[in-house]
Amino acid sequence: MTNIDRRTLLKVMGATSLTPLVIGGSANRAAAEGTELKPTSTETIYFRGWPFKPEVVADNVNRYNSEQGGHVDYQTVTHGDYPTLMEKSLIAGDKLDIIYGNPPTAVRFLEAGWIAPADDVPNIEQIKADMYDNARNAFTYKNKLLGLSYFLAVRGLVVVNTDKQKELGVDSAPPKNWDEFYAQVLDLATKGGKDLYMPHWFNEFYGISWAFIWEVINRGGAQIDPKTFAPQLTVDGAGGKTLTAWKAIYNAGLVKEEVLSFNEAAIVDAFSSGRYLYSTQASYNLAVFNDPTKSKVAGKTRFLPYQGQSWGLLDSAMYIKSARKRSAALDVDVGRFQSWYGYKDQTGKVAVGQRWAENSMLFSAYKTVMESETTKAAFKKNLVAEGDFDALLAVYSKAPHPDTWKTIYAEEYNTYLRNRLGQFLRNDESVEKVIGEINAQIASLNKKYKLG
């Protein structure tokens, strides 16, 4: 795992007077390179995305089509089971050129030969140089860059409703780690506190399973040995402690069973309602929680700071190029569009990435975006206190990229965890049994893929 050094990041971000020069300089360099991003043919590029702000994506694509004479056909895949649907489309040989992908999905697709690495897109050296180390590490597998940056975020940020904090009389120092967090929640419950925590246990591919993955890492544990792929969970270790804590709050009635049927929108709605004290969320949802038109906790939502233990994981996604058979001209066109959309446009601006950062609070892999004053100002609009911006960067810079995601079977393992963890909670199963079965599942997947 590689984390960006917070001090370095802050130091660079603090160099505000230099920022315009940096951006201007980059633009000039791009212009000087004279990289051509216009298509060479009239063949259609098929771009399929998941349904996050599709109107913004369509607008970006339209801009490419109108300004660069592109022929990009963009459509949204309308349900949340995106990786599964894309996998089947790729197996079926559908017309797909650019897709979204989280790192575990991309690793699987690359191993299967369905996607092409981004190492030969125009401006690749400049792109790599502009990426933070943690992002480049997340996007790299077997020395190949899997795709270009769509977004990064902390998923598993523990957001706090400060009004509810006052109402419950919580005036102690904020929890420094998961053990302290659960101890505080259980203590408040014994004193009669209600609606203390809305966990990230929803029923989507990035719900309850990811919550388990990050908590094990945050506690200093691992699930799979990165070299031998041997299962690493133990009852006394991070995995066992995580399950024990989950069981304690679930059996105490602090988390309702229905959460296991929720989607992400439901947990966002739940916290926005002002009912809960804590919730584990994606960092970009701070933009929702602190927006008075969308939330009852606007101006009252902060988060637990980094105090020696990381919170959550580094969530990220890329624009990925499929490896389908296409003409040489179209292949060049797809690379050009990928570069335009995933990095700089013809004017030398990281236009798409900058737009996501400003409008949706999505982190970018690129220093050009993250170190701009515009980004800093846009992020601060969604935060409550002056120090929250630096605190968020601190949490972000320490958020780990799971080693589990660098295995070919990460998606299958994820599906297994999603079911198994729900069963564990609902049926009040023993921690020993579940840890044993998860390890057995890892061993079975190793056998299936002849690893280790």
Next chain:
Amino acid sequence: MTKYRRELSNGQFALLLSVPVIAFLLMVMIYPMTYAIWLSFQEVSFFGGFRTTYTGFANYQEALLSRDFWWSTLVTIRFVLLSVVLSIGIGLALAMLMDRAGKWRSILGTIIILPWSVSLYGAGVMWAYLARGQTGVASSLINLIRGTNTSETATEISLISGRHIVDLLALGNAWSIAPLVAFFLLASLKTIPSRLHDLAGLDQLTAWERFVHVTLPPLHYSLFVFTSIAMILSMKQLDFIYVMSAGGPGDASSTLTYRLYELAFRQSNYGLSAAMSFYLLFLTIGSALALHFLWGRKLENA
């Protein structure tokens, strides 16, 4: 000498009429069915190139030994039974309502048919919003009536909890199927001569006796047909479950169709999924045959 052409029996005539449909179905089904049979005896991998390994009956055996398979079978049976009872019950009630609606029948009919025209995806999204524990209208209303919103001690009901989710899915499924049932039963109700109701009035039969002795008998065959249809539609239901509960919470509402989807499409375990799909097929055919022998044949002989 006059030659007499042998007359076709009713069954033969029906078969003759069905020949084009049967031929078409065979054409579109033979390939996928054969492929599924072949898959069920293989272990399939897409990594490092597409390859398969013959495994004999291992997938069928693995399914039978799987706790998940038996759990999903039980969930399926519960879901199908509830769906059928609710679809037929609600359909019959709606048909009788329309039959007596007089000049309001066309407006009522338009309203009643609406659920049938809603896509199952859309229905799933809508039902999920209605049933959600803390913000769902239906859950909130139930808790309001029970007084659990204000009580400190009573437990709030959540319709999408593991205890109620299958019942709720069945209700949503019935909400979608019942309009179709209602319109076909209405057509049968219209065949009942009004003089039968007049005679029942002269005999001073109660409303229940009229329902049992006058209304219900002509509906028997339609009820049998729609029980079969509702059963098969429910057995193969996936869209609504996928959108509304995604098999959750945990695997509380993982029917066999949902389990098959997850195995094949999320875990890329095509062999096991194909084998399990044949158990579902046997269950569907077995249930249809059982219904036929227990009920359909009695109607034929009546």
